[in-house]
Each structure stands twice: as structure tokens, then as C-alpha cells.
Amino acid sequence: MPTQERRPSALKNETDIVRLRNVGFGYSGRPSVLRDVNLILPQGSFHFLTGPSGAGKSTLLRLLTLSERPSAGRIDLFGQDVTQIPRAAIPQMRRRIGMVFQDFRLLEHLSAFDNVALPLRLNGEKPRDYAQDVAEMLRWVGLGGRFDALPPSLSGGEKQRLAIARAVITRPRLILADEPTGSVDRAMGDKLMRLFQSLNKLGATVLIATHDEELAHQYGAGLLHLENGQLQSIEPQPRPQAPVVEAV
Ligand SMILES: Nc1ncnc2c1ncn2[C@@H]1O[C@H](COP(=O)(O)OP(=O)(O)O)[C@@H](O)[C@H]1O
Ligand SMILES: [Mg+2]
Numbered sequence: 001m002p003t004q005e006r007r008p009s010a011l012k013n014e015t016d017i018v019r020l021r022n023v024g025f026g027y028s029g030r031p032s033v034l035r036d037v038n039l040i041l042p043q044g045s046f047h048f049l050t051g052p053s054g055a056g057k058s059t060l061l062r063l064l065t066l067s068e069r070p071s072a073g074r075i076d077l078f079g080q081d082v083t084q085i086p087r088a089a090i091p092q093m094r095r096r097i098g099m100v101f102q103d104f105r106l107l108e109h110l111s112a113f114d115n116v117a118l119p120l121r122l123n124g125e126k127p128r129d130y131a132q133d134v135a136e137m138l139r140w141v142g143l144g145g146r147f148d149a150l151p152p153s154l155s156g157g158e159k160q161r162l163a164i165a166r167a168v169i170t171r172p173r174l175i176l177a178d179e180p181t182g183s184v185d186r187a188m189g190d191k192l193m194r195l196f197q198s199l200n201k202l203g204a205t206v207l208i209a210t211h212d213e214e215l216a217h218q219y220g221a222g223l224l225h226l227e228n229g230q231l232q233s234i235e236p237q238p239r240p241q242a243p244v245v246e247a248v
Contacts, residue, residue, distance in 0.1 A: 015043050017078060017174050017205040018064060024072035025056075025063060033059045035229035037073070041207060043173075046200045048216035049209040051226035057209040058102060060226065061176050064207075065099050066090050077174070095122070098172035098204075100180045104163040106151040112138060113147040116165045123170060137165045140195065142188065156183035164192055168199055175199060175206045181215065193219060 018041035026032035033056040041047065049057050062068045063075060066082060074083045082093060106115050113134060120130040138144060141161035151159055160183040168175060175196065181189035197219070200206045210216055216223055223234045 016040050016076070017043050017045075018207070019076040020063075020073065021075075022073035023063065023070045023075060025059060025068065025070050027059075032071070032229055034063075034070075034226075034231075037229075037231045039224070039231060041205055043205055044200070044203055045222060046197070046206045046219075047208070047222040047224055048219070049207055049224045049226060050211065050213055050216050053211055055226045056229065057211075057226055058178050060231075061099075061178050061207075061209055064174075064176055065094060065097060095119070095170075096172060096174065098167035098170065098175040100160075100164050100167045100175075100177035102178040102182065104151075104159045106159060106162060106166070108151050111148045111150060112143055112154070112162050115151065115162055116169050119166060119170045134169065137169055138162075141165045141192070157185070157188060160184055161188070161192065164195065168195070168204075171199070171202070171204070173204055175204050177206075177208045179210055180208060181210070181212070189215070 018039065020037050020039040023034060023037040024032055025034040037060070049060065051057055059068065063070055064077070066085065070083060074081060076082065077093065078096060080093075085093065107118065110118065116137060117127070117130060117134045120134070121127075135147070138147060141164060143149075143158060143161055143165070146154065146158065149158075151162065154162065160180065164177070164180055167177070177196065180196075181192055184192065193215075196206050196208065208216075225232045225234050
């Protein structure tokens, strides 16, 4: 479209939050986990990443959080090539991403409240500015009575909800979640999904890895399926919901 052509190139690139081109990856000395993966996640899209256990879903998310580097191909985040990004620039890039790890990675010596407040503190915000927001978020994920609890004293489901609260408290533009409902019952799972959906409606690009195909189908979002190292887009929907898996 002509209007699109006239847009400044920086802005144009920014409309694709994630872009993978011919990405390959294998852990050292092992067969490749990802082969020739192509993917575009437009800004404001919502997708599930499905596939059997061991297919490489967590590995793909680790590439996106720059915890691993691809052995082939190129990855762009927020319009910037991150394949060759210097180590020193990685923390700043990561701060733009809300990541929910499968194993939570909470700081055990910090209270639930301080775990959620940490990303805001790291951004230089003051307690008086963020305290209410943190409290509201904790109440929203059902941890209203556990502000002072240390993570080791929380149940698996509580830890999961805390990890989600921490990941989204800064309202990141990209949210990556690895099996975020694996430790909660269906009702809480639905509630957490609604949280991801509301953040998506506010503009966040969301990618949720799950082995639970039923969950993925239930929400009618874009579906990406990973198997045998190959990524496939199924049930494509109109933009911006649809992922674009480019032809090789
Ligand atoms: N740190 C690692 N070192 C070596 N192999 C790994 C490592 N992490 C995962 N793998 C292997 O990579 C493959 C993909 O794993 P993973 O990304 O965790 O799959 P998924 O999240 O879909 O279950 C599996 O065969 C797994 O054993
Ligand atoms: Mg996994």
C-alpha cells in the first residue's frame, strides 16, 4: 500500500516484533533441534506454539530471549538484528521482553511483592510510584494475601502466578511464556489466559508455548506447530492475528 511505502523505515521494521529467517539450532554435539525455521510475529499478534514434548518449544523461546544463539540464520527483535548483538547489549534487549520461564526463576530471598517490583526497580522507578501497581497485579493473579511470602513457601501454582505477574508488570511489548498454565487448575489457567489476552488487546505481542493442544485450540489464536525441527503455521487467520511462516 502506498501509505505503507511512505512510512519511515525504522517504523516499518518495528511492525514485526519477531522475525526469524532460516534459523537453525542444535545443542553442541547433538542433532539439530530447529531446522530452517522462518517466522514473523507482527506487532499485536497472539500465538500458541505447540508441539510434543522435546520438539524444541523451550529452545525456540531461549533463542528469542537471547539465552542461546542460532547456529544458522538470523533473528530480528523489534526490528533489530540480534544475531550478532554484543553481550553487553543483551540485558537491555531482554528488559523489553516479558518472559515466563517454565521453571519460574523467582528470586528466593525476595518476597512475592519484591519479586514483582524488581523489574520496575531495575527500570529506575521509585517504590511510591509502583507500589500500588504491584499490589494490584498480585491481587489480580490471586496472591493478594501473600505479599510477604518467600517463593520457597509458595505452591507450584502460586509460583507460576508470581512468575507471570513479574513478567508482565512492566507492560512489555513482547511476552513469551513457556507452559504458563502447567501448574494451575483449569479455572486459574483460564484466568491467566485472560490476563495474556488483555495485555494483547493493549498492544503486546504474545507467544505462548504449550504442549496442551486443547488449550491452544480453545482460544482461537494463531497456532504454530513445531515437530521434527520444522515450524508450521496451522489455521492461519487474517493479519495481525496470523503468523507468516515464509516459504523457503
Ligand atoms: N541444555 C540442553 N542441552 C542439550 N540438549 C538439550 C538442552 N535443552 C534441551 N535439549 C534437548 O533439545 C530438544 C528440545 O528440547 P526443548 O526445547 O526443551 O523441547 P520442548 O520445550 O518442546 O519440550 C530435546 O531433545 C531436549 O532433550
Ligand atoms: Mg519446554
